């Protein structure tokens with residue numbers, strides 16, 4: 001397990017990462033979400049030891065992370081690490097060798113990955129000759145090349161079309177299935193909601209929400225949709241109910257307690273047939289707006 005404990009990093013007067021703590025559990029996809037400048041990249045650089053914290057620490061399996069541990073992490077940096085003018089396969093082989101793989105093994109692993117990513121025909125091409133989406137695939141291949149024990153990926157899915165996202169996710173799932181913790185940052189909330197087990201939301205350098213998608217939804221205000229055969233105007237002013245949206249026979253409401261939920265249901269039935277009554281699934285984008293406000 002990767003633990004980020006009370007990390008703080010300042011740049012002059014700016015506190016880019018402010019007492020940030022969270023965990024990335026084995027075998028889990030943890031999405032790291034936050035607006036521009038929230039501190040995601042800085043946190044990832046601190047995890048990788050590319051920046052030093054002003055305070056706080058990073059633990060790997062309960063002990064302070066070492067250079068040897070980090071050498072076994074797969075990292076996809078924001079600035080991307082590969083050379084545009086070098087052939088794709090050579091770069092992956094070189095990376096594998098840097099991580100201690102014998103040449104032959106590195107070459108086999110690189111070729112296997114590139115074929116897997118649909119780039120079998122492009123192995124000898126310079127990176128810059130590939131489309132942006134394919135360059136991104138190669139960057140992901142580089143991060144997973146040396147059988148990483150932990151993956152730290154800065155915006156791995158940006159610039160990928162939906163099919164490519166699913167393809168990359170399938171590849172990364174092979175690592176989580178083996179217990180590898182994966183932390184990835186993203187601006188694409190719908191994608192994070194769909195792919196992640198856990199989510200960390202960062203705003204102005206601080207963690208403002210942390211948990212599974214279900215936990216975040218439950219922690220927020222619970223909303224219900226009601227559809228009736230008669231007008232629902234009576235909901236306005238009903239005790240324990242906040243009307244969020246009302247359109248004749250259909251309403252979105254929030255209950256302040258379980259008792260008011262039952263009271264409204266009884267009242268609705270007494271006034272006419274109720275066609276729908278149940279909690280609505282809130283999109284992550286809504287929760288995000290709430291916690292980053």
Ligand SMILES: Nc1ncnc2c1ncn2[C@@H]1O[C@H](COP(=O)(O)OP(=O)(O)OP(=O)(O)O)[C@@H](O)[C@H]1O
Pocket residue numbers: 011014016034035036037038039040041042043
């Ligand atoms: N080396 C640096 N020197 C000075 N300020 C920095 C440095 N690196 C980051 N910052 C500042 O720290 C804050 C957090 O930046 P960071 O890149 O970590 O955010 P982010 O969440 O990754 O944003 P984005 O989604 O835009 O990439 C920003 O205000 C940024 O300008």
